[in-house]
Amino acid sequence: MKFFVDTADVDAIAELNDLGMVDGVTTNPSLILKSGRDIIEVTKEICSIVSGPVSAEVVALKADDMIAEGRKLAEIAPNIAVKVPLTWDGLKTCKVLSSEGKMVNVTLCFSANQALLAAKAGATFISPFIGRLDDINLDGLELIGDIRQIYDNYGFDTQILAASIRTANHVTQCALIGADVMTAPPAVIKGMASHVLTDKGLDQFMKDWAKTGQKIL
DSSP: OEEEEEOOOHHHHHHHHHTTOOSEEEOOHHHHHHHTSOHHHHHHHHHHHOSSOEEEEOOOSSHHHHHHHHHHHHTSOTTEEEEEESSHHHHHHHHHHHHTTOEEEEEEEOSHHHHHHHHHTTOSEEEEBHHHHHHTTOOHHHHHHHHHHHHHHHTOOOEEEEBSOOSHHHHHHHHHHTOSEEEEOHHHHHHTTOOHHHHHHHHHHHHHHHHHTOOOO
């Protein structure tokens, strides 16, 4: 499973990228706001750090305007994936941009039918939002499984990009179900390394090492 990091914080991206933990980046208007930077400027910098797909989201609501914005964003770098919402206008935009050879990430997916439409429109990625479904007492992971089965049934090339990842357990379950990609905040990716038994074992090793009175350096 590929790891995308969901942030516009270039320092966090660079740190994870240096460890080989970043296959791509996803951004959205909320993350751009949090960064406090110009969307073109920060996206260009991210693209210079990461060789994989970098999702940059349109903000228009009508297809013609989305297409124009998408083309503008795609000019930033060859690895831009234009991010569009899963609306009818977003699907129209996806069809046009994907036909032009641009990567398109269709976001805000909450049903298998929506994912089927996105695949038919030529989406490179479909982004089902797990955490937001969990927030309203629906099973976000079940949606990932449904999309996986549908795409496999018909040989769609659209990659399932599990989004709105809140916990390390979400990552594990998405990997088991067969999501192609997951995107998560830096803290969630780092948190995957944590385990209480690892901490306990390391603490015991350190105590025993201190008793030896030895040094390696």
